[in-house]
Amino acid sequence: MGSITVSSLGKAYKQYPSRWSRLLEWLLPGNQERHRLHWVLRNISFSVRAGEAVGIMGVNGAGKSTLLKMISGTTIPTCGHVSVGGRVAALLELGMGFHPDFTGRQNVFMAGQLQGLPTRQIESLMPEIERFAEIGDYIDLPLRVYSSGMQVRLAFSVATAIRPDILIIDEALSVGDAYFQNKCYQRLAEYKSAGTTFVLVTHSVEDVVKHCDRVILLKDGRIHADGSAREVSNLYLDALFGATQASPPGHDLPDADVLVLETINQGDVFMQRPGYQKTEHRWGHGGAAIIDYKIVADGGEYPGRIESGVKTSFYFKVHFERDFNEVIPGFLIKSLDGVFLYGTNSCISSNRAERLCAHAGETCVYRFSLEINLNQGHYLLSFGISTGNPAAELLPLDRRYDSVIINVGCKQPFWGLIDLNAEFDCIGR
Amino acid sequence: MLLSIPKSLWAYRGFILGNVKREFQTKYRNSMLGAVWNVLNPLAMIVVYTMIFSKVMHARLLTTGHSFSYSIYLCAGTLIWGLFAEISGRMQSVFIDHANLLKKIHFPRLCLPASVVCSAMLNFSIVFSLFSLFLLLSGNFPGWPYLALLPVLLALLLFASGLGVTLGVLNVFFRDVGPLFGILLQFWFWATPIVYPANILPIKLLTYLPYNPMAGVVAACQTILVRGAWPHWADLLPVCLWGLLLSGLGWRLFRRHSAEIVDEL
Numbered sequence: 153m154g155s156i157t158v159s160s161l162g163k164a165y166k167q168y169p170s171r172w173s174r175l176l177e178w179l180l181p182g183n184q185e186r187h188r189l190h191w192v193l194r195n196i197s198f199s200v201r202a203g204e205a206v207g208i209m210g211v212n213g214a215g216k217s218t219l220l221k222m223i224s225g226t227t228i229p230t231c232g233h234v235s236v237g238g239r240v241a242a243l244l245e246l247g248m249g250f251h252p253d254f255t256g257r258q259n260v261f262m263a264g265q266l267q268g269l270p271t272r273q274i275e276s277l278m279p280e281i282e283r284f285a286e287i288g289d290y291i292d293l294p295l296r297v298y299s300s301g302m303q304v305r306l307a308f309s310v311a312t313a314i315r316p317d318i319l320i321i322d323e324a325l326s327v328g329d330a331y332f333q334n335k336c337y338q339r340l341a342e343y344k345s346a347g348t349t350f351v352l353v354t355h356s357v358e359d360v361v362k363h364c365d366r367v368i369l370l371k372d373g374r375i376h377a378d379g380s381a382r383e384v385s386n387l388y389l390d391a392l393f394g395a396t397q398a399s400p401p402g403h404d405l406p407d408a409d410v411l412v413l414e415t416i417n418q419g420d421v422f423m424q425r426p427g428y429q430k431t432e433h434r435w436g437h438g439g440a441a442i443i444d445y446k447i448v449a450d451g452g453e454y455p456g457r458i459e460s461g462v463k464t465s466f467y468f469k470v471h472f473e474r475d476f477n478e479v480i481p482g483f484l485i486k487s488l489d490g491v492f493l494y495g496t497n498s499c500i501s502s503n504r505a506e507r508l509c510a511h512a513g514e515t516c517v518y519r520f521s522l523e524i525n526l527n528q529g530h531y532l533l534s535f536g537i538s539t540g541n542p543a544a545e546l547l548p549l550d551r552r553y554d555s556v557i558i559n560v561g562c563k564q565p566f567w568g569l570i571d572l573n574a575e576f577d578c579i580g581r
Numbered sequence: 582m583l584l585s586i587p588k589s590l591w592a593y594r595g596f597i598l599g600n601v602k603r604e605f606q607t608k609y610r611n612s613m614l615g616a617v618w619n620v621l622n623p624l625a626m627i628v629v630y631t632m633i634f635s636k637v638m639h640a641r642l643l644t645t646g647h648s649f650s651y652s653i654y655l656c657a658g659t660l661i662w663g664l665f666a667e668i669s670g671r672m673q674s675v676f677i678d679h680a681n682l683l684k685k686i687h688f689p690r691l692c693l694p695a696s697v698v699c700s701a702m703l704n705f706s707i708v709f710s711l712f713s714l715f716l717l718l719s720g721n722f723p724g725w726p727y728l729a730l731l732p733v734l735l736a737l738l739l740f741a742s743g744l745g746v747t748l749g750v751l752n753v754f755f756r757d758v759g760p761l762f763g764i765l766l767q768f769w770f771w772a773t774p775i776v777y778p779a780n781i782l783p784i785k786l787l788t789y790l791p792y793n794p795m796a797g798v799v800a801a802c803q804t805i806l807v808r809g810a811w812p813h814w815a816d817l818l819p820v821c822l823w824g825l826l827l828s829g830l831g832w833r834l835f836r837r838h839s840a841e842i843v844d845e846l
Contacts, residue, residue, distance in 0.1 A: 165844055225687030228840035249682035258603050265596035266686050
């Protein structure tokens with residue numbers, strides 16, 4: 153129960169050169185084909201274990217919705233097949249096929265009947281559905297007067313009124329307000345621990361890393377990557393922004409000696425440094441390589457713990473294989489669950505003061521210094537080096553996403569991730 | 582495969598009956614008289630036909646003499662034609678009308694035509710009960726031959742739904758089918774002896790009448806209701822044959838193209 157197996161699945165739509173050609177194809181004897189197949193998905197194979205939460209990502213038109221439709225059974229595959237174990241509930245394209253002229257209540261009954269539930273059971277679920285959707289008196293008004301948020305509230309409440317074995321959601325939740333989204337994710341988490349398999353299409357990297365164990369990235373109708381949420385969502389961001397994605401700062405002269413001392417060794421020693429993460433995602437067009445890094449805080453190198461609020465320097469060393477008339481080092485911090493906390497680059501952090509250039513064979517050291525005003529916990533660092541015009545398009549040369557983990561300590565307790573240093577006063581009484 | 586249809590329709594009976602109920606509820610929502618309109622409309626039709634034709638125009642059928650005969654003739658024909666037109670007309674667009682549902686939920690698609698048949702039958706039975714009541718009160722109730730309406734209706738249902746599903750599938754792929762059928766239906770209505778008696782047709786045309794499957798059905802109803810006699814069963818042969826043929830064709834089309842229907846909507 154709850155498993156999904158998709159094997160060599162493909163979907164093609166028939167395209168006819170003119171209105172008449174379909175008629176001719178149907179009527180004329182002999183099986184001459186007059187259409188062209190337009191493939192939107194090809195050779196898709198994966199399986200999902202019961203209780204697993206899988207995100208499907210991809211740019212618009214990558215075939216995500218078509219894939220979900222085939223899993224839920226509304227669209228028939230052109231080749232390959234899908235087998236699902238157990239009862240599937242699907243929220244496709246923001247709805248459950250609600251009818252605009254029926255009232256919310258009538259639509260709930262219709263959706264329930266479509267899932268094969270007996271009327272008595274729907275009646276007994278009705279109060280719970282109304283309670284969860286929180287749309288008040290609207291339940292007895294026709295659906296056409298609903299806002300899209302209300303429709304999604306109702307649809308989600310119906311689809312999850314009974315725990316399904318498999319729940320498929322196509323972007324629906326992004327329509328709801330934050331309060332309702334939160335409520336939905338709570339219910340999902342509950343169902344997940346009870347064994348429900350969960351397939352979600354979303355464009356939100358944050359949602360995916362928070363709620364999915366695994367992400368499948370579709371690109372041009374094929375599986376481009378299939379792996380852990382954090383890893384694959386990085387790839388997704390690359391697919392989205394390509395060369396223009398975040399990239400951080402640099403500085404070289406003062407203090408650089410710490411690292412420069414070790415530059416005699418031109419090898420890539422990055423991976424031998426404390427805090428290095430084997431799960432890093434490294435990519436880029438080449439021409440430069442980030443080969444070493446160093447963290448200095450309170451005079452200590454590679455501190456086991458960085459105190460929140462303490463000025464910390466992050467050095468990294470880049471070896472250039474070609475000449476570049478402008479390079480832009482970059483730096484970013486993420487939380488462990490992938491939330492992007494802060495990112496900057498040399499142009500931003502130096503106020504565009506100087507243009508950095510690099511020559512073939514040269515090794516440069518860059519530094520970002522900042523106070524880590526974060527709550528206690530572990531955080532992931534990414535380093536990058538790009539070239540190009542920062543105002544227009546950057547070409548990434550080497551990027552090492554999530555390559556270093558740091559441990560931040562915080563003596564002053566507060567809630568949340570970021571210390572905004574609030575001050576409090578009592579003004580009169 | 583053929584047996585799986587009634588099985589899956591039975592499993593989704595809640596949905597089909599729910600559709601009928603919702604349609605009924607939705608039709609007159611926001612009206613103060615509500616469901617009463619379902620009765621008032623056909624009542625008005627019966628009153629108009631009887632008052633105008635029997636009392637004002639004194640129209641009579643030549644064969645039987647009593648004053649309501651033409652009104653009954655007219656009602657019998659239009660009611661049965663109305664059932665046919667409602668089923669076939671709504672079925673030809675049933676997949677297009679429910680595109681939203683078909684694209685989002687997985688369910689046996691034949692539930693949709695089945696709902697059309699059920700709700701058309703419901704409407705028909707309301708009107709027809711009123712009409713039967715009128716027959717009883719005016720002393721024109723046909724007696725035992727009334728029972729013969731049942732097989733006539735069954736034959737009509739077979740024919741209308743066969744035609745409806747065939748057109749319904751075709752209409753998804755060739756959208757000209759819908760409007761074309763609308764026009765055809767008007768010619769068909771006047772080509773069937775509903776408003777006029779068959780015997781006013783010239784002999785030449787009369788020989789073609791058996792090729793019109795609806796002529797047999799309408800004639801059978803008129804025989805039962807106007808003359809109170811048993812119908813000529815042979816008149817129903819064309820409609821049954823056409824019904825089987827079209828149901829077979831409809832089923833074949835549906836099976837071959839059901840996967841593509843959703844792609845095309």
